[in-house]
Amino acid sequence: MTHISVTVDGTAYEDEVEPRLLLVHYLRDRLGLTGTPIGCDTSNCGTCTVELDGASVKSCTVLAVQADGCEVTTVQGLARDGEWTPLQRAFHERHALQCGYCTPGMIMAARDLLRENPHPGSDEVRKALEGNLCRCTGYQNIVRAVLAAAEEASASERHSAQEVTA
Amino acid sequence: MIPPAFDYTRPTSLDEAVRTLADAGEEAKVLAGGQSLLPLLRLRLAFPELVVDVGRIPGLRGVREDGDMLAIGALTTHHDVVHDPLVRRHAGLLAQATETVADPAVRHRGTLGGSLAHADPAGDLPAVVLALDAELVAVGPGGRRTIPARDFFTDYLQTTLAPDELLVEVRVPKREGWGFRYEKFHRVAQSWAMVGVAALVRRDDGHIAEARIGLTNMGATPLRASASEEALAGAGDAEAVARAAREAAEGTRPSRDASASPEYRAHLARVLTKRAVLAATGTG
């Protein structure tokens, strides 16, 4: 057993874990954070994508011990006081999910893209989501949602810039 | 699936890591970003007794200039390689090829050193460091040694690294003014290269003065397309490039698997070499 301390969605945890424990199993089975699902065993599907110290990772391909001392954000940590993030809203408004199993990973991967490239084109969105598989939507509405969230974010930036200059 | 049980240690210095590896012998596996090792563990294709997590050893991450070389720490992630201004300026081929590795989340964790030490001939980076004529620096109980990329890869998933040696740095000659292109051929964005061609071209007075071509997945190790390289010297037009590219599969031994036959791989190597060289010369 190895001792780890991890902050997940703002809560600090101290635990003894087997070294082989996958981060995703730690989240799901130990912390009960079942919002992050598992879809494969080869790092291909991306459903388990979370943020580790601010960068997207596949939590099935990270050991819990590797997250020692780190901060993890899951889909369950995005909404604040019931207020959804622009990406969550856009996924809802653009019908970017059907069964919803890939959705947490898609949202986390899209966050990663928008952090690095706030104004992506649709091809850039498609490329950025290459590690996240969806079997329901054909991706079209996911791409639309990510573009819409980016648009909304830049509109609100413009808006606040105007407020500052006004 | 679920990894088999193993012991785990996280050395905080290079010395400690090397000592640990020396003590453990063949039963230890080095864990850097884990993006190659963890899938193997999850499918129970590897059963190490000890996993040595080198991920937090200080000083093994980042890129610096060292004369006419770039020194890239082995733990530098793919993501950081892609975005590093020095790499982009002096080793654009490496940045371009690294951007095709897996997907963004994997590139956040996976490391340059890890990819090279894993030595999968279908991985994109071994052929690239071969084409770049990079040097790989390893540290073991006997100290540091520098291994030319051409001597590093010995067989499928095999390198010259001893079990108690750790890859710490990748040294890449700066190649300013060279044209470059990594042509990766794969069936879906996420899949491994069926074949990849890493081309570097130095032009002189409208002709190709020198070409360096690395081949991904054309044998048990990454390979150079030497016959094409020779034939490319002096090539002045697309026709000459195409002629030279026809020799790209000389001396290769591509495998047969579910995704392609050896004949098709050889054909792809020729087509992709032509395309990569033309693109590298800015005429593609």
Added chain:
Amino acid sequence: MTDQAVEPEVGRARLRKEDARLITGQTNWTDNISVTGLLHLAFLRSPMAHARIERVDVSPALERPGVVAAFTGRDLAEGLGSLPCGWPVTEDMVLPDHPPLALDEVRHAGDPVAVVVARDRYAAADALEAIEVDYEPLPPVLDLEEALAEGAPLVHADKGTNRAYVWPLRTGEDYESVRQRADVVIRRRYRQQRLIPNAMEPRAVAVAPLAASGEYTMYSTTQIPHILRIMLSVVTGVPEHKLRVIAPDVGGGFGSKLQVYGEEAVALAIARKLGRPVKWTESRSEGYLATHHGRGMIQDIELAATREGRLLGLKVDLLADMGAYLMLVTPGIPILGAFMYPAIYKMDAYEFNCTGVFTTRTPTDAYRGAGRPEATYAIERAMDELAAEVGLDPVEVRRRNWIRHEEFPYTTIAGLTYDSGDYEAATGKALALFGYDDLRAEQRERDERGDAVRLGIGVSTYTEMCGLAPSRVLRDLRYSAGGWEAASIRMLPTGKVEVVTGTSPHGQGHVTSWSQIASEVLGVPFEDIEVLHGDTQAAPQGMDTYGSRSLVVGGSAVHRAAEKVVEKARRVAAHLLEASEDDLEFKGGVFSVKGSPEARRTIQEVAFETFTSHDVPEGMEPTLNSEYLLDPENFSYPHGTHLCAVEVDTETGQTRIRSYVCVDDVGRVVNPMIVEGQVHGGLAQGIAQALYEEAVYDAEGNLVSGTMADYLVPSAADLPEFVTDRTETPAASNPLGVKGVGEAGTIASTPAVVNAVVDALRPLGVHDVRMPCTPERVWEAVRSARPGQKETPA
């Protein structure tokens, strides 16, 4: 209150009620289930395609830490029957035993031989490695034609044959004589590769027993909680009324969760044996072996036609790969296709034969479209070959043969009566959106220029049959269940509404669409409606979700049930308003007396009155509830025209989809946003069959494409932007006028893409490329083609 001009609920792009939980991670997947004392199961699976089990010893596993129990097939055989097949397509069909855990023989890689019960999933996985099994290898059976040959090794030796059944259909004139008078005969062999459904949520099952009363609650990643409950009670002997099945959030199915799986039966049996709650979750690569596959057919198709391209007759011979066992509807899948080969075309003769063949591979069963994509593929590919043969444009050859809109209702050569459709309208719209003529001009120009990247244009004009089916038709097809669906509606005292449906959604958005249907009929706000489903206790009756049946049958049942509520409410309102029922108007949820609009009662007020029941008509039962079980009158027949433009790089063989346009007619649309999403997803899966996906087996019967790294599910980066549109010809056979949309995209798109690939290469002498059209296959086709060649050898 005043009447407001509100947008009608049906037809409105309502945002989904389902989303809030799914985008915040507050989900209830089966693998999330955790109860005190939960034990975890892991299955040991055969590494061989075919072998006799000489010995299984689970005792070493019991020594491993955390292990509670371990069982072989023999240990559980008592009280665990054969897994069911619900569709014995012929009277003399060969139906082998299918033990949930293998007893004497394993018949496909992944066939389970033992199960471990442990305190956590890690311990369970570890213990599998301790189990000892001796296998005596037997020859694999992989090739469908060789399997039928005299003296072939047998999958089920006791049955004496690998032929599961032969199912013939002959309609219209005698095909042979029609063929005699044909100018042109097109004969082709097409192969439907095996596909792995790949619902994003892997399968899982959890069972919680209540030992004292012998009751069991099962959570399963199933599309069919109701059918599962019935079947498992038969398999395990747990009485049906003691078994509650819950399909919690289910992450996609596409047919793969329309099944009664061995792991479900074993989990129930172990929960009963140990009196402890148990759970099993498959890993993806385990699922590739253990969850049923789709497709897997060899299709010999023959068209007899005039030199003007008019069809005279059609003959189809199918070899269908059943895999190792006949599962829930395995044998019936190709039979569903039998009715679809004639598609939208008129002809005089039709002959169909299907032979089901056992092989030592994972069983096949329903996968999105189930029989209909295969049929549509073969006929739409062959129609292109006919067009090429007689020198017509592929669209024109279809136009010469399809049923014209004024000919509906039309009874096809296969005996189906298509109630409605307008192929001209959908095709016209699609051609315009696609820019067909411009693309053809570009294609000619590039061909003349000798461009190594060739442009190809593919068309597919499809129809399909949804809403399976009138129960009497299912009887004729020897299907073991009915085709009806149940809905009930409860108006609560506070005016809120609970709709209970027998459909079991797993991504389709029934909660939203059913709310819209109920809202429109009841005049109750959309937000005030909840839809209960997927739990045999909350929604006790139902036939579940598959075959694009949910809206057509289940949605129609909701509509009818809501009408029944309004009927009853009208009687109460008339009573309260002291008016005759005929004098009442009902609009926007308000009953009012014609001519005196101030005399009014809302339906919510009426609901409260029926709750107190203080003042209702004499003899009326309290509360405003209803129930409706709807048995459809006919199938419904969505149709449409799909057009695909591809660019094929003849140097590498790589195909890139340049544009994709589809115009579908799915009848009246309840929620256009959801309908569009269903089409998108269907297209992605159909395109994936055309270009990417294949379950590949080696000569020993090992699944080579055994992980998600090897089986190529396309990502966003691999698929194009789709242009979708609709025509709307209401179905005549259901009260909503809806036709079903879940499978249309998958059915139509595969032939559109492959037709485009072949169209790009036809001038080089290529007449077919086997699916998936991998770069290597395209390259090979180009390399071996000779211009002017008429046929590509199969």
